[in-house]
Amino acid sequence: MNILFVTDPLASFKIYKDTTFSMMREAQARGHRVFSCEPRQMAWVSGARVQAEVTALRLTGDKVDWYTVESAERRNLCEFDAIIMRKDPPFDSEYFYATHLLEQAEREGAQVFNKPRALRDHPEKLAILEFPEFIGPTLVTRSAKDIREFHAEHKDIILKPLDGMGGAGIFRVKADGLNLGSITETLNKEGAETVMVQKFLPAIEQGDKRVLVIGGQPVPFSLARIPQGGEVRGNLAAGGIGVAQPLTERDRYIAESLGPVLNARGLLLVGLDVIGDSLTEINVTSPTCFQEIFDQAGFNVAAMFIDALEQSLKPTL
Template identity: 70%
Template sequence: MKLLFVADPLERFTIYKDTTFAMMREAQRRGHTLAACEPRHLHWQSGGRVMARVRDITLTGDPRGWFTSTPERMAAVADFSSVLMRKDPPFDSEYFYATHLLEQAEREGARVFNKPRALRDHPEKLAVMEFPQFLGPTLVTRDPAEIRRFHATHQDIILKPLDGMGGMGIFRVRADGMNLGSIIETLNQGESQSVMVQKFLPEIADGDKRILVIGGKPVPYCLARIPQGNEVRGNLAAGGLGVARPLTKRDQAIGDALGPVLAERGLLLVGVDVIGDRITEINVTSPTCFQEIEQQTGCDVAALFIDALETALDRQA
């Protein structure tokens, strides 16, 4: 297969933990060929197909120079066996436009994972609304008064922007309401930005679990991201400690319930975030944690992913 990865600049990869790198490594091990581009390299002109400036790459096995590449060349996106959209958030206007270009490439015969329309239809904070049976008390609003009422009811709350990643912009407000007004102003931007507010779950002390769902099936291990020191955030980008664990019965039930629904919509890889027994987010843009789980448990998540990719392509052939 010829695989095209639409991702962030390769030169910025931290390969000892990067999930896209793990995918590439496993794909190359199986004899698949690799190419890469960034979303800004996609373009379309009337009368033609969606094109991209791509580099053909080969992994070297040397962490000091982990890939070699050919000079950039123009290629039709639909000419690749599969396109893997792995651009990190934020899901901004340019990301949105890239999904439309990739959807046009699908009309021309491209096979894109995760499916561009599914990426647009499942914003990572709001996708949880579809599964209220697994959700703790949650509010989405622009109205500061509604946030204050939610705080009065639940006393200890978490506030976060809808377009954040890696724990950015997350605040905790306890029963005393300290700085609630200032935090609302910061996130709400004069009632122009919606805010997600959730009841604080004390189980965060045991970790914010990332459950990976591949091809509709949960991986048997999750990565619990445990806050360190006085930090309330467990995100690895915010200094959390990642500890791999077998799924609990509740974790498995969540994965089993969400997996087939999301896979049917073209979401080959999903990262479900769970605190205690409640989901907090459903990550679809570029879920991570493959390498941390493999390094600690021996479960080769990248192999499970490439298995699922090959199966999906066989079904579409």
């Protein structure tokens, strides 16, 4: 197969932990050809098809010069057997426009994973609202009054912007309410932007677990991202330490309940964030943690992903 990965610049990859790199490596090991492009390299003109300046890669196995360029050319996206959308957040206007170009490529015959429409329909923080039976007390609002009332009821809360990533912009306000007003103003821009507020879950001390779901099935190990140094955030980007561990019974139940539903919508790969027994986010844009789980638990997540990809493409092979 010819597989096109839509990514951030290759120069930004940290291959010792990069999930997209592990996907590429597994695909190449199976004899598939690996290509890449950035969203900015895609274009469409009336009377033609969605095209991109694509690079054919050969992974070298070297830790520094990890790829060589075999060719670079402009090609129709529908010519590829599969397109893997792996552009990292933020889900800004340019990301949104990229999903529309990829959806046009689908109309022209391309197969894209995760499906562009599904990416737009599942904003990573708001997607949990569809599954209230699995989440803790949660508020989504622009209203400072609503936030004050939620704090008065739950005493210890977490506030976060809807477009944040890597733990950026997350605040905890304890029972004393210290700085609640100023934090609210910072996040909701005095009522102009929507904020998510959740009851603080003490189980964060045991980690914010990333539960991966591939082809509707849970990966048997999660990566618990454990806060360090008094931090409330377990995100690896915020200094958390990742510890691979077997899924708990509750983790598996959540994953098996949501997995088939999300897979049927075109979400081949999903990263569920679980704190204790509560679902806190549904990550669909560019879920990670493949290599950390493989390095610590020995489970080849990338192989499970390429298996699922091949199975999804079987009717057209």
